Amino acid sequence: MRANKEIQTEYKSIIRDSMPKTRHISTLIRAFFTGGIICSLGQGINMALEAFLPQLTEQERGGYTTLCMILLTGILTAFGVYDKVGNFGGAGSIVPITGFANSIVSQAMEHKREGVVFGICANMFAIAGPVIVFGITASVIVGIIYLFI
Amino acid sequence: MEIFLTFLIVFAVGGGICVLGQLLINFTKMTSARILVIFLLIGVILEAVGIFEPIKNVAKAGITIPITGFGSNLAKGAIKGAKERGLLGAVVGGTEAAGAGLAGAIFIGFIAALVGKPKTKD
Numbered sequence: 001m002r003a004n005k006e007i008q009t010e011y012k013s014i015i016r017d018s019m020p021k022t023r024h025i026s027t028l029i030r031a032f033f034t035g036g037i038i039c040s041l042g043q044g045i046n047m048a049l050e051a052f053l054p055q056l057t058e059q060e061r062g063g064y065t066t067l068c069m070i071l072l073t074g075i076l077t078a079f080g081v082y083d084k085v086g087n088f089g090g091a092g093s094i095v096p097i098t099g100f101a102n103s104i105v106s107q108a109m110e111h112k113r114e115g116v117v118f119g120i121c122a123n124m125f126a127i128a129g130p131v132i133v134f135g136i137t138a139s140v141i142v143g144i145i146y147l148f149i
Numbered sequence: 150m151e152i153f154l155t156f157l158i159v160f161a162v163g164g165g166i167c168v169l170g171q172l173l174i175n176f177t178k179m180t181s182a183r184i185l186v187i188f189l190l191i192g193v194i195l196e197a198v199g200i201f202e203p204i205k206n207v208a209k210a211g212i213t214i215p216i217t218g219f220g221s222n223l224a225k226g227a228i229k230g231a232k233e234r235g236l237l238g239a240v241v242g243g244t245e246a247a248g249a250g251l252a253g254a255i256f257i258g259f260i261a262a263l264v265g266k267p268k269t270k271d
Binding site: 023024027028031032033034035036037038039040041042043044046047062063064065066067069070071073074075077078089090091092094095096097098099100101103104105107108109111112116120121124126127128129130131132134135136138139140142143144145146147 | 152155156159160161162163164165166167168169170171172173174175180181182183184185186188189190193196197209210211213214215216218219220222223224226227228230231232235236238239240242243244247249250251253254255257258259260261262263264265
């Protein structure tokens with residue numbers, strides 16, 4: 001029994017020493033490039049909007065850029081491409097707004113079998129829900145603080 | 150040349166933020182929901198304190214495309230609402246400003262799920 005435990009701890013320490021470092025750096029590099037490319041794409045859309053629709057305000061341009069990125073994510077997720085981006089890029093595919101959109105679209109698609117109301121609609125926000133709750137709550141708090149400043 | 154520099158900065162800042170997220174995953178085994186919440190709150194705080202705007206002027210989409218930009222929109226809308234419309238603006242301003250992201254993602258998610266084939270897990 002005891003030998004077994006010793007082997008286990010030894011095995012774990014071997015894993016700890018050897019595994020993370022190699023995995024670690026490559027995941028960081030992949031996250032950097034995936035995130036960088038997604039943000040550059042957003043910048044490209046923003047600049048294209050600025051060139052072709054100069055009447056838009058900066059705020060409106062930001063809104064349209066977000067919508068374009070989300071639409072693109074929806075299409076890529078529906079065809080299963082974004083999953084592959086996610087497998088490759090890790091956090092690079094999660095942290096951008098596309099990751100937020102992907103979490104809604106993929107959850108909605110995954111639970112389609114359980115029906116429209118209790119499948120799609122109820123499960124859509126499994127990941128995005130906390131983001132929306134924290135985001136809106138924080139914004140109300142900030143708004144109320146600014147009322148008194 | 151200026152455009153090249155802009156994209157270089159956008160790429161570096163956006164990539165850098167994602168690397169921070171990846172570090173959180175690697176070291177704390179956080180799930181994606183928590184990571185999104187953390188970066189969102191960072192965006193809200195940066196905007197509320199007033200640091201987001203100068204960063205945005207330099208980093209552009211590098212900081213607005215990550216979820217920090219969504220958080221900044223929420224805070225910016227709430228601040229604007231509070232100044233222009235009082236209590237009502239303070240409460241609804243943030244959600245209004247972040248409406249593009251919210252409504253877009255919900256609408257497209259719902260349509261994609263209705264139209265698309267349900268995912269099969271292999």
